[in-house]
Amino acid sequence: MDENLGCPVLITGNEHSRFLSERYGYKEWMISRFLNFIPYPEKMLDYIHDSKNLHHYIRVNTLRTNPQVLKRRLGEKGYHLSDTVLKEVFEIKNPSYGDIKIKDARSTIAHHNNNDSNNNNNDVATQTDCDLPYGNDNDHGPKQASIGSTIEYLKGYYYIQDLSSCIAVEELEIHDGQDLVVLDMAAAPGGKTTHIAQKLNNKGAIFACESNSNRLSSLFFNLSRCFVQNTIVLNTRAEEINELELQFDRVLLDAPCTCEGIIMKDKSRKKSRNLEDLETCSNRQKKMIVSGFNALKPNGLMIYCTCSFAPEENEMIIQHLLSNRKDAKIEPLNYGMNGLTSFSKYQFAEKMTYTKRFYPHIHATNGFFIAKIRKKPE
């Protein structure tokens, strides 16, 4: 296997990529790469450019309430909730009048509905663990609290979280109340950790690693808000988890990444990343995935995910693991588009199609990547 697997691939730009980068405000190297591996790249750039296309999702915290009860309560407060492929996740059509002027609200919602009808084949919608902005006092809309400041939110009845993130946890194959030991390798701010806790029904144990101590308070806050009792939070680098000599039934690695997939929510990322960042991330992800895999029990399951489009942070990381660990096996996933089997000069394993990609313009979600890896029994 190529030792340089994962080094950032720089693709020569052309007039078209220059035009697109100027039009949408990206660095050109990003656009020239997008043109090579993203389906309908122009459509995606156009889709991301229009903030009205942003979709909002909430995940119901079943430790605190029932999805249908919450749907009714929020409905009574004027929120329009629609079902998704996951029964505990709803899309919110009007998350806050703080960012939708009342005169535009109806047309915006109609626009969303149209998108839905055009994308009937989509299995998924998107989002990250970022909380939504609070309502703007200057708005002239009806007096409705932002979805991030309702009593129900404060009570921990739901978590504002992207559907693609929820699917990553769904794929961990945790059945209600199982007594499993789970490792969350990059836990803050706690979206996936709290989701795992509700899947475990506060049974078993979750070891939540977070190396950045500045992010711990957000993790504590969300664990407490969601009434999670089965976590053990470690302020340690996930790469060093093997030093603790623990073994886990499940490992979730939501790897730190360049976050290309959430540009729609954070436009600064169009310009704020460079190829060195991509390389830094890629190198760290390789270490993390090997550490996480080493910490798995035989027959244990690992989910690797990022909110990035870059193959260097996705398929190449999985390929790195497959090349180094013969007991690693990719398993198929239920949602999303197939992962890449080649990129530039690199060829990946055939089963890389089992990994899945999510695109904003296709799945109405953030850009996301998920891979499911099983450790073969000894």
Next chain:
Amino acid sequence: MPYRNLTNVEETILKRSFNNWGIFEIFGTLRILILTPVLEATISDKKPNISKLDTIPNEIRRHNSRGSGSSSIMAEKCNNNDAGRFHTLTKGYPNTIEFSESEKNIKRTEVFVHSNIKYDDMLFKKLKPVIIGLKIGTIKNKKFFPGLNFAEFVVKHNRNMDYPHVIINTKAENLIVFGRDIMGSSILSFFKDIKENQQLIILNPNKEVIGLGKSRYSGSLITQPNMITIDTIQDIGTYYLKNENRHSQGIDKSIDNLL
């Protein structure tokens, strides 16, 4: 910040509180752990006698906060055993160290519950977790001060509602979750035996915990109109807002984004 099991005194304090709030039967089902951080507060009204047990000199505290290097020398002087860093420091307090009268260190223990009881102390000592499970309150001066999560346990397990509480209307609910105190006219119903200065749970019309308060009056006097009759001590809004603010202030965005 080491976690440890309850001492006998702490166990008694907690059992009494669980009993007072009508949830004694769940005490044995919870894995309860203690974390003992030290908080520092400047004394505005200087008290002549500062208890040795309540005070840890700054020097030791600084060493402890570093947790390495020369701290071990001081810690060795002070340690009698290995059970709980801050406890042992106070127990083994050397006579040679002088007190600072301008500052007072308040020692309090934080109480956590974890739903999994199979992990032992040895593992926690090895892992050095920063948090285990859910914080339910604090013990200070041999008293247990319940937090909002403890109130959740009370409401969930004490179905008869025979604990101090008030139920307030929706309009007041929206004000109280962001820190306002409770007017008598906002109270829809209340626990009949409420005493003056008693801690109580504030519930909304759905009987959900939205805060903890302290009564200014006893019995039906708490429903006096046009005056504040209950002070809000904690509420779900400011409780979480404080954490979010701390989070947003504490984070250097560039670091946060940069892995």
